[in-house]
Amino acid sequence: MKNTACRDAQDQLVEYIEGELDKTQHALLARHLETCADCQKELKEIERLRATLVSEQAPEPGAAFWESFPDRVWRAYQSEQTAAPRQRGAGLQGLLERCGSLWYRRC
Numbered sequence: 543m544k545n546t547a548c549r550d551a552q553d554q555l556v557e558y559i560e561g562e563l564d565k566t567q568h569a570l571l572a573r574h575l576e577t578c579a580d581c582q583k584e585l586k587e588i589e590r591l592r593a594t595l596v597s598e599q600a601p602e603p604g605a606a607f608w609e610s611f612p613d614r615v616w617r618a619y620q621s622e623q624t625a626a627p628r629q630r631g632a633g634l635q636g637l638l639e640r641c642g643s644l645w646y647r648r649c
């Protein structure tokens with residue numbers, strides 16, 4: 543079960559990892575993570591996903607990988623697509639484009 547604080551925290555995890563939160567939000571989230579095992583788990587999951595995708599030697603992920611693919615990553619991606627165009631570098635977007643190609647290859 544997730545409370546509101548956790549939902550808010552987990553919505554921000556991708557930006558947290560990308561270093562896109564402002565100082566205050568970053569500090570608040572860091573403090574929440576120190577005390578919340580659920581959110582720590584989510585953070586690790588997203589970091590693992592990043593590490594897998596960033597690695598050139600990444601093996602084809604299994605079905606379980608995609609089943610656990612964090613919804614919020616797609617949400618972040620979609621909101622990025624619909625937002626006014628702005629430069630965000632190759633970070634998350636490049637990562638997600640690689641996710642997307644892996645995804646379609648599997649279909």
Ligand SMILES: [Zn+2]
Pocket residue numbers: 547548549551574578579580581
């Ligand atoms: Zn939490």
